[in-house]
Amino acid sequence: MSDSAPPPREDTATQATPTDEVLAQAQRWREAGQPVALATVVATWGSSPRQPGSQLAVNADLEIVGSVSGGCIEGAVIGEAQAAMADGKARLLEFGVTNERAWEVGLACGGRIKVLVERVGDSP
Amino acid sequence: MKDATLARILEARAARTPLAVVTRVSDGAQGIVTFDGADSSLPEETVADASRRLTDDESGTVVADGETWFVHAHTPPYRMVVVGAVHIAQPLVKMAVLAGFDTIVIDPRSAFATAERFPGVEVVDLWPDEAMASLRPDSRTAVITLTHDPKLDDAALGVALRSPAFFVGSLGSTRTHAARCKRLRREGFSESEIARIHGPVGLAIGARAPAEIAAAILAQVVSVRRGGAAAS
16 A cells, blocks of 8 residues: 555545445345344544445355455454344454554554444344 | 434435534433424533534534533535536546446436436436526535537536535536636636636546546546645
């Protein structure tokens, strides 16, 4: 990632998978009776590749649509998504070079990012 | 997120109605804000912030009642309306879809406007003025005419020039464009309305092949949308 220019604001055109497709897939999984979790970028600092509002949906078979980073934190996010699917609790994750927490995985681009992970649906 | 909330977001996006989802990040409690109203469970400050973010097209966090809330602004996707299902339209439409535009092709000549030639794109075979009137170009819509046929191009421009479309462009040489401007003047369009047309449409990159011309057009649309230096 270049850090020479500020990233563009979030909207459809800056997303690898359009928001509609992420949410539509989440809804299809729910209609098929599958547990689903949604991860959403809520804040970024520095040169994070994905902007606030970028989303990823994952089901119980760990099928994934969308993204919340260039790929560097997806693994950790999906682990927390599984936990959210199980207990129904939303969780706020933070990743970045300044973060010393145990599940820290770092962002190669040197940015920091906060991701909200929530279960979709009223029951697991 | 409740299934009903997910359904409401998808409905609003399909209807091109701005909608914000406001989430308390500590526990995932959620409400919805639109320009028509807000869930009463949400703190007032989050509703005001969400309304601003819907206008500014920008998701982000706000602090209210000692808690952090995330406001996800679901604003309508940008659209590109292409008038003329001609050969340049094929690469242009593909590129526009890749760039995230909802793309619509208008051409009343049904031999051109076939779904096979434009897979995955909405193709409308109505006369352009009629098609454009029902599409109602808004400030997130670009309109590009490609037919070179005044009957078709001018019919679309007639609607586009009096709409809030953020970009209006017409394919054709400088001479073709001068003739077009003359016709529009005769039709009663003002100089400032006519000046909105990017014509000949596309950045001057020496494009020749259809895909190159399409790249020049898309680059100009992006530049205008993002306020880039190469907008004209």
